[in-house]
Amino acid sequence: MFQSVPQSEEILMQRANALAGMTLTNLANKCEFTLPNSVLHAKGWVGQLLEHALGATSGSKPQPDFPELSIELKSIPVTSQGTPKESTYICVVQLSPYDQANWEQSLVRKKLSKVLWIPYEVNDKIPFAARRIGTPILWQASTCELQQLKTDWQELSDLIVLGKLHMITASIGKYLHIRPKAANAMSQTRDKNRLASENITLPRGYYLRTSFTKQILQST
DNA sequence: GCGTGATCATAA
DNA sequence: TTATGATCACGC
Numbered sequence: 378m379f380q381s382v383p384q385s386e387e388i389l390m391q392r393a394n395a396l397a398g399m400t401l402t403n404l405a406n407k408c409e410f411t412l413p414n415s416v417l418h419a420k421g422w423v424g425q426l427l428e429h430a431l432g433a434t435s436g437s438k439p440q441p442d443f444p445e446l447s448i449e450l451k452s453i454p455v456t457s458q459g460t461p462k463e464s465t466y467i468c469v470v471q472l473s474p475y476d477q478a479n480w481e482q483s484l485v486r487k488k489l490s491k492v493l494w495i496p497y498e499v500n501d502k503i504p505f506a507a508r509r510i511g512t513p514i515l516w517q518a519s520t521c522e523l524q525q526l527k528t529d530w531q532e533l534s535d536l537i538v539l540g541k542l543h544m545i546t547a548s549i550g551k552y553l554h555i556r557p558k559a560a561n562a563m564s565q566t567r568d569k570n571r572l573a574s575e576n577i578t579l580p581r582g583y584y585l586r587t588s589f590t591k592q593i594l595q596s597t
Numbered sequence: 598g599c600g601t602g603a604t605c606a607t608a609a
Numbered sequence: 610t611t612a613t614g615a616t617c618a619c620g621c
Binding site for chain 3: 418420421547548560561
């Protein structure tokens with residue numbers, strides 16, 4: 378479908394709007410993507426289909442999907458009521474002291490600078506292939522939202538810098554929280570905020586709570 | 598293993 | 610039903 382990088386926000390939005398109402402089968406056919414037999418073994422498939430359809434190029438680099446536009450693309454599964462079904466992964470929790478230095482330069486802040494949300498319906502009665510893509514929403518956090526995100530990030534970052542990552546649970550943070558992000562519970566990484574003798578830990582990621590993304594989708 | 602794309606599975 | 614912790618796939 379679209380394979381070139383969108384040169385402006387307007388072009389990106391035109392493309393995104395053109396997808397609204399299409400089923401996953403419609404879009405997969407146009408992009409020459411093969412529909413997975415089961416979502417279980419294709420968890421990120423919808424996101425990658427949308428990236429391709431809109432011309433995103435970042436791949437797995439730790440930066441927004443459209444770096445020239447500072448726009449991050451997020452597909453988001455919603456119920457027939459428009460409520461998000463899942464929390465939204467933002468980025469990995471980096472574990473070097475400098476990464477927690479300041480909010481403005483954090484990976485979370487950069488990823489959430491501006492987000493193009495593309496909802497798609499998820500409902501037990503609708504087969505995966507028949508799910509429809511919804512109306513895109515280009516979002517920027519309000520001053521109030523940004524303040525809370527910063528507060529959450531700061532609280533979590535303080536714990537990390539103090540070597541207390543192991544004390545962080547998913548219940549910390551109003552909008553933003555930290556949860557495991559790994560192949561499985563055996564995965565390991567090093568937390569450079571701790572002594573070498575005790576720094577092996579499970580890789581983690583930052584996620585947005587559904588209560589917050591629900592607010593985002595309804596505000597527009 | 599790291600970082601991307603996420604959803605699954607079950608305890609609460 | 611929801612939130613937390615665990616898991617799946619891919620490129621490098």
